[in-house]
């Protein structure tokens with residue numbers, strides 16, 4: 119515009135006339151709107167409402183523009199980086215209507231200035247950051263007290279969710295019920311209250327970008343513009359008293375991506391049973407996410423060996439015992455000091471379960487090394503006892519080494535003990551899994567209703583042995599961490615796979631062997647866990663698998679190699695998006711009876727194990743002694759509770775050899 123062009127309100131906003139009358143336009147000009155927050159939505163609100171011809175504003179924001187605002191915030195541009203948002207937006211609005219009466223609050227809204235901020239105000243339009251829960255509560259409460267209508271339009275995905283809080287109707291606090299809640303819970307309640315329809319949930323392509331802790335989330339420019347359009351429309355209706363305006367607990371959610379508009383109605387707000395259910399599900403998802411985040415951790419390792427070990431410690435081990443320590447030799451060599459748990463763990467017959475775990479560790483080291491362009495060579499030291507093997511690892515720079523495709527799945531791999539989808543594996547999935555074990559091994563599948571039923575019965579019988587021998591009771595007592603979602607050195611009770619009631623019963627019983635016996639004898643105490651942990655999940659999975667060695671498994675080196683194959687198979691399953699649950703105890707009890715080794719004081723257990731071994735042999739059509747590993751697979755959510763690992767510093771070993 120040339121500086122000589124005189125500003126004329128009636129010409130500038132003449133194209134509104136038709137949709138509003140001239141009288142209404144004059145009314146809008148006389149109104150004062152308060153906007154707190156001039157970021158993603160607030161800046162657009164100000165500019166849209168200015169173009170609508172609103173004549174007076176109170177605007178508040180304490181932030182300055184930065185590069186990361188560019189994708190969505192009105193006013194975010196190179197010439198404005200580092201400048202206060204309130205100042206830039208005031209200039210932009212005044213450039214549209216120089217006759218505006220603008221009151222700026224560059225310190226944001228707080229308890230001290232909320233009175234001034236809402237003085238003379240006809241309408242409040244919320245532009246606060248999603249995470250500014252406290253400030254938002256304060257402003258909405260002050261609006262309710264002063265009978266000021268308040269509009270909030272939230273950018274969600276590529277859509278907008280709108281709620282109006284009108285005088286005399288349900289208040290913000292009555293709707294969202296944030297009082298007394300933790301910050302995470304408040305954010306969850308705010309999100310779910312805003313968008314009960316959750317139209318946006320289906321197309322979030324990378325949920326790792328939602329970071330509640332860092333107060334960051336993805337947001338699109340389209341959503342911010344839709345918010346401004348929706349909020350200004352409702353502002354017009356409220357200010358001009360035109361047409362019906364939905365007030366909370368009614369809301370509107372329009373999603374431009376999904377082409378859907380939903381009118382939502384949640385009487386009681388977040389107290390509504392539907393909302394409560396939604397909140398429960400969302401909390402669970404959040405917990406699952408934090409499980410993933412917990413495994414991601416902070417990368418503190420800075421040498422290749424540290425990075426390799428930091429990743430390799432995520433190898434699985436029976437009962438999460440992590441039977442290994444690491445001794446650094448130089449920047450290309452270290453030693454693994456392993457130990458087995460046969461002295462206290464009935465499941466570690468001849469140390470084989472620990473050896474499989476150490477094998478999984480070796481494979482993980484090789485995979486982690488490939489990410490550094492290094493090849494790993496392993497040598498088991500002959501002079502170390504078999505119960506405490508020592509393996510020297512040499513890393514060699516090798517130009518031909520490419521990063522293993524399994525590398526991204528090392529931390530994501532986990533154990534899922536709960537029921538999964540019964541959808542069978544595809545031929546391609548089975549082929550990838552069969553190829554993963556490598557030469558010298560083959561995979562037997564146990565699929566289809568009839569074979570899965572046989573397996574379920576077998577596991578049910580096997581679980582009776584597990585739950586009635588005192589030797590296993592000692593192990594279970596030692597390896598469960600109670601009241602825990604995560605455990606660094608054991609299995610958290612919530613990852614065991616029991617429902618909360620059964621878990622409470624188990625916890626009570628496990629106080630003493632006497633209680634277990636009483637429960638088992640008088641209350642059929644083994645039935646609940648056997649049904650929940652064995653029978654149902656054995657049926658509700660894609661199928662069971664057995665990894666068989668083509669050569670007899672004779673000693674530690676065979677089990678170490680076998681463990682490497684198991685880890686390739688497990689990681690391949692993870693990369694295929696499948697969940698995985700080991701079922702190795704039937705193999706162990708079978709091995710005990712086949713080898714004639716006594717494993718329990720309970721007199722009738724060996725006979726039960728013998729029957730189990732026979733049933734297993736029949737089901738596999740192979741010798742259970744050749745089996746390295748057995749388990750089940752399927753599609754299921756990532757478990758919310760899981761075992762974590764000891765920090766690398768705790769796994770450091772002093773030189774012993």
Ligand SMILES: Cc1cc2nc3c(=O)[nH]c(=O)nc-3n(C[C@H](O)[C@H](O)[C@H](O)COP(=O)(O)O)c2cc1C
Pocket residue numbers: 432433434435436437438471472474475478531532533535608609699700701702703760761
């Ligand atoms: C050799 C071996 C045997 C295992 N046996 C069982 C088992 O019988 N039942 C079970 O629920 N988990 C079993 N696990 C899984 C471990 O408990 C699990 O890997 C460990 O707690 C770490 O948890 P994560 O796999 O979720 O990282 C076994 C793991 C290994 C390596």
